[in-house]
Amino acid sequence: MTRTITLADGRNLEVECLSCAITSGLIEPTGGVIAETKYFHVHQDVAYPIPGLVILASKRHFYCMDELTIEERLEYIELIYRIREAQRKILGIEKVYYFYNEDTTHHFHLWLVPRYEWMYEFGKSVESLRPVLLHARNNLNNKDNMKRVIDAITNLREELRGIETEF
Ligand SMILES: [Zn+2]
Numbered sequence: 001m002t003r004t005i006t007l008a009d010g011r012n013l014e015v016e017c018l019s020c021a022i023t024s025g026l027i028e029p030t031g032g033v034i035a036e037t038k039y040f041h042v043h044q045d046v047a048y049p050i051p052g053l054v055i056l057a058s059k060r061h062f063y064c065m066d067e068l069t070i071e072e073r074l075e076y077i078e079l080i081y082r083i084r085e086a087q088r089k090i091l092g093i094e095k096v097y098y099f100y101n102e103d104t105t106h107h108f109h110l111w112l113v114p115r116y117e118w119m120y121e122f123g124k125s126v127e128s129l130r131p132v133l134l135h136a137r138n139n140l141n142n143k144d145n146m147k148r149v150i151d152a153i154t155n156l157r158e159e160l161r162g163i164e165t166e167f
Helices: 018-023 070-091 117-122 126-139 143-159
Strands: 003-006 012-015 033-036 040-044 054-058 096-099 109-114
Touching (some): 012 018, 018 040, 033 143, 040 070, 040 143, 054 070, 070 109, 070 143, 109 126, 117 126
Antiparallel strands (some): 003 012, 033 040, 040 054, 096 109
């Protein structure tokens, strides 16, 4: 089943699995690839212009945590650690929400959603996530903020450079 995806830059695309489309290079994510390893792909969320909102997606098409191979598991936790470390060091992000669900239309991917001051007006924890993302999509899609997003991607890429050789 195909669905239409709206990218942060306004493009609409019809894809079967967005994660497959991005990790295979069919879709160039906004700002380009942040990092790529043997089993995973790191990129900015293509739909929501929030600096440092990173998606860690598997390259293999599957949905559930208990489908990870032992090699993927080891890479996964190390990558989460390294991305989080870079978010703090490069972007000064003090708290991150991690979101992942198995009944998604695109395959295995973890959202690392930074918490910024402005987000707290939408509350805390999981119920604030949707309003925060919609606010970003509807109100932060401007030139100044997109520059911050692209700068964050560039700086994270620089910080994670060479990570693929560490596994
Ligand atoms: Zn897929």
